[in-house]
Amino acid sequence: MHSTVQPEPTLERFLMHIGGESREAAGGRWLETNNPYTGRPWALIPRAGAEDVDLAVRTAHEAFSTGPWSRMTPSDRGLLMYRLADLIAANAERLADLEVRDNGKLRVEMLGQMKYLPRWFQYYGGLADKIEGSVTPVDKADMFHYVAYEPLGVVGAITPWNSPLLLTAWKLAPALAAGNTVVVKPSEFASVSMLALARLFEEAGFPPGVVNVVTGLGHEAGEPLVEHPLVARVAFTGGNIGGRKIYEAAAKRFKRVSLELGGKSPNIVFADADLDAAVDGVISGIFAAGGQTCMAGSRLLLQSSIHDRFLDMLVKRMVEARLGDPNSPDTDIGPVATEQQLAKVLDYIDIARRDGARCVLGGTRSTRQGCTEGWFIEPTIFADVTNDMRIAREEVFGPLLSVLRFETEEEAVALANDTPFGLAAGVWTSDLGRAMTIPKRLTAGTVWINAYRVVSYLAPFGGFKESGIGRENGQAAIMEYLETKSVYIRTKPARSNPFTLQ
Template sequence: MDRYKMYIGGEWCEAASGAWFETENPFTGKVWAEVARGGEADAARAAEAAHKAFTTGPWPTLTATQRGALLRRVGDLIAERAEFLADCEVRDNGKLKVEMLGQLRYIPQWFYYYGGLADKIEGAVIPIDKPGVFNYTLHEPLGVCVAITAWNSPLLLATWKIAPALAAGNTVIIKPSEFTSTSALEYVKLFEEAGFPPGVVNVVTGYGPEVGQPLIEHPLVRKIAFTGSVASGERVNMAAAKGLKRISLELGGKSPNIVFADANLDNAVKGAIAGIFAASGQTCIAGSRLLLHDSIHDEFLDRLLAMAGSAKMGDPMDMGTEIGPITTRPQYQKTLDYIDIARADGATLRLGGGKATRAGCGDGWFVEPTIFSGVENGMRIAQEEVFGPILSVIRFKDDEDAIRIANDVVYGLAAGVWTQDITRALTMTKRLQAGTVWVNTYRAVSFTSPMGGYKSSGIGRVNGQEMILDYLQTKSAWIDTNPTFPSPFALR
């Protein structure tokens, strides 16, 4: 059995307690590795190492251009090892290799983008209203930043946080999910190989209450970037508030995917499939509520059932597999429980509805792609994030009805609109309460475009140029050139 140590201050180390925890392969349902189980002492050691790297040694003396060169170098190394890292991800979280390999081949673009942005962080000369005074601004790094990632796309989510953090000149501690820690530990080796000084990038593994909480509360930590559930995000926010720390939260969603009568139905069916059954529904942007106009409801549903029912399930390492297992045992059971909840609330089961027993699924944690029709938006299946391959189909009458239903949730992460009418597309985009609105596509992301949530779906944004400002603080500098100082008893 493999054993994975933590990476702190440029050294591979066991937990201070000597404890380990097991990690399971979702496809086989079997334990395949042990990971160091960190605690408060390990969190403190990582915070101190990251702070030391931020304040002393080579990292703070590097120019922004030199930092950018290091980021581009690590991007090159990730591109070279993309397949190896994708295999690590699949073994760790059960997502399809075809998707994880695509992600790993795309991840270098974040390092190229923010590496290029590193030396373009510019202050300003302020035309101040005080005679004889020169005023200008500087953007400076915050210090130690903690990146807490979820288990569904571990390395992509880590990259969204650490690329801008490093470009801005901060140091980073990655705390991966206890369910998917091993890929982060393979990933961090590339930063060492690229030439990042010890302590600039660290990985501490373990459970949230044992190591995550101490990291958030440590006085040397200045920012926390978190991806996870709303409940966990609230706890992170409260803990960070005690130290008045910067926070960014990428949380859950219950996204509407809205199909109008004038839509290209072939494309919209594929978009509905992509929205909920890609990644087995384990994405915060999942289009888990499919809103269908009355006039196309039956035809669209028939097409959807046919396509979803023919999806290939099985080994996620097989490049032909279309739906893989659920990543964790608790999430697997939660998904099955929500199927029972939907039935009890009166939704009509049209497809799936339980554990997948196909030959190719073996002993893994597979749930059949499941579709419920006759869903009312007030049902729990339409209001609560499941994070599994369960789709709620909801009818709507007109544009106003669609807006009312779409916005009637506590979430606001994403939305999809399918229409050929440009006026409707622009109007819906404006009125939908979501941080991302896709028109005639779904589940597309880019390093160039900001992403984040409205309402309970989060605080702050990831990606794009403005993201780097979340890892910087602004300093205002005043230089007085006047020959005499005025009265010291009045505000200047």
């Protein structure tokens, strides 16, 4: 658990970012942030409270309503986003290093994300001056009508610890392109990279107060941000429990929300698939990033005729997987990001055994050399899983795979859809007809055919059912941060009965 501490000279301190200035928390409190590879604290972040959040929101509101940002043309906003993209590219190595120390993911992956990150700001920077209204030929004589799209105001962005900057960019880039200002509250487990990124906004020339960052615990900083009366919209990525609380709190003031929540995504392998490629896809879906992705393919659905052969291929591949230092290019799997997550995954392993699932790989905390101090779990595979078991229905968020059997395509679709979630799905087949028709039958926001864990700034991402509300990425995402205004102008003087609808 996080504890309040006094700053120590041996730990690096990072400060919040409000109105273009670096700030400690008003209460002078700090939180330790831990390195999952060593299991020890490496830095301190401010433990903000309601007073800090109020300052950040009011600063963002002032920047939106009366500051230079409010007078800037969309084209100029776009140019600032291009400059920011260049700065992110120039600082990619440092940002990746910070994320690895904070959440334990492989450096090769985090560096790849940092090098890809500028694309979001380039893409939405290009869209900033292409938000066009329309003229409507209404059925009213002597009446001119047009539709305009306007920014909402202050956006509260609450982001997770698994891919902090990438998932923040999914919110920040369209929000800024639309003309809003933003207060970011990153996860208390991985705030440092966002605090470092915040400095680049001023370096790029963004006016003070356009982007602000407060750090701290959910109930002390996150809740005041969601409930603040000047926050017009809340964008959240995280678990379903937190998402439900945010949705309920936002509803009290009828705030706009987008919620990208959990998943229990199926990865379906048919007998006609390229099995070697499918094995790679299954590994990518659940063991890459230690299974700590909302889109993780945590349920493997295998057609019975290939079940045993495929499972044997998968286990043999994963026995060779290398756990260890996430900074090493030889490492395949790093630690889970938090001590709490370590305990949660181990608990689900015990639950799976009690429910009757058969562990065919892993199932323990790692005792490999170099892995005993950090929060490492052996890649774990359970066979003989039925869809009513908890490991098949509840999001674990770790390197734990549930394997289920199916006979027919009908059964595969039924099993895939038999879940409260609907974020993503993978299908492995060489049948072109199946590849073209099965996505329509799967209740998932993203469907990959003969691929898994692919994202793009050009393609909408989000979930069905309990996996969330709204979409991020693509052209549609910018509309999530705009208000639609309808304007009527009478073109000729006219009198009419004031007591009737015109």
